[in-house]
Amino acid sequence: MKIISWNVNSVRARLENIKNYIKDSSPDVLLLQEIKTQNENFPNDEFKKLGYISYVFGQKSYNGVAIISKCALNNINNSFIKDDLKQSRVITAELKLKTKTIEMINIYVPNGNPVDTEKYEYKKEWLKRFINNIKKKVQKNLNILIAGDFNIIPEEIDVHDFKRYENDALGRLEIRKKYRELINLGFKDVYRLKNKAKQEYTFWDYFAGSWQKNFGMRIDHFLLSNSLIENIKSIKINKKPRSKEKPSDHTPIELEII
DNA sequence: ATGGCTGAGCTACTCAGA
Numbered sequence: 109m110k111i112i113s114w115n116v117n118s119v120r121a122r123l124e125n126i127k128n129y130i131k132d133s134s135p136d137v138l139l140l141q142e143i144k145t146q147n148e149n150f151p152n153d154e155f156k157k158l159g160y161i162s163y164v165f166g167q168k169s170y171n172g173v174a175i176i177s178k179c180a181l182n183n184i185n186n187s188f189i190k191d192d193l194k195q196s197r198v199i200t201a202e203l204k205l206k207t208k209t210i211e212m213i214n215i216y217v218p219n220g221n222p223v224d225t226e227k228y229e230y231k232k233e234w235l236k237r238f239i240n241n242i243k244k245k246v247q248k249n250l251n252i253l254i255a256g257d258f259n260i261i262p263e264e265i266d267v268h269d270f271k272r273y274e275n276d277a278l279g280r281l282e283i284r285k286k287y288r289e290l291i292n293l294g295f296k297d298v299y300r301l302k303n304k305a306k307q308e309y310t311f312w313d314y315f316a317g318s319w320q321k322n323f324g325m326r327i328d329h330f331l332l333s334n335s336l337i338e339n340i341k342s343i344k345i346n347k348k349p350r351s352k353e354k355p356s357d358h359t360p361i362e363l364e365i366i
Numbered sequence: 367a368t369g370g371c372t373g374a375g376c377t378a379c380t381c382a383g384a
Contacts, residue, residue, distance in 0.1 A: 357384085
């Protein structure tokens with residue numbers, strides 16, 4: 109079972125890239141963030157032609173998340189979090205493995221920059237509410253997968269120049285602590301679990317030749333409940349899509365579970 | 367080096383991203 113997370117930075121502007129990527133990688137489930145479109149303009153038919161069902165929580169212009177899946181999914185929910193700004197940032201679904209049922213949570217966490225503004229406060233409040241809701245889920249002993257664009261640099265190793273980001277909304281200690289708090293509820297950062305000292309990134313800015321210079325950061329993550337660790341087959345950051353023409357600024361992260 | 371690029375909405379230019 110191949111589950112992939114990718115911030116595509118507009119599903120419509122990226123349609124050809126996404127279709128080519130699907131043909132190459134053949135995910136069972138593709139979790140998309142920043143689709144930047146309303147539900148009615150989501151290219152359902154294009155994905156249907158490739159054999160996928162689309163579940164969409166869209167929004168005009170900004171944000172928006174979606175799940176496309178080879179198999180039909182149950183219990184789709186677009187109201188996981190109470191969002192005062194009514195931004196479309198979480199979609200959840202149930203995924204059946206052979207022996208376990210996973211609650212899959214696809215997220216696009218607010219960026220939060222610049223710090224010391226209402227945008228930063230929104231990110232903090234959003235994370236607080238998200239963690240509270242996960243806490244409730246965990247108490248029911250569910251097998252949980254949280255994946256997506258967290259907009260959090262977990263550790264110094266996860267960015268090319270930490271000094272530059274230690275007071276940024278992605279790298280501030282206060283925000284990284286939220287990530288630790290989430291993990292301490294009973295999760296593993298799957299990439300870091302399998303790659304103890306490897307420095308790889310999932311995002312590179314469009315400007316300043318960031319991609320060419322490999323000035324990136326690891327901000328897209330898979331968190332798995334401790335109960336699911338035995339199901340992990342592999343985790344891989346696939347840099348290829350970032351090297352293509354007209355790329356997203358993020359690249360996919362690919363999880364295989366049994 | 368708080369943005370040099372990119373996308374949406376719209377059709378000139380702002381807002382947002384990280």
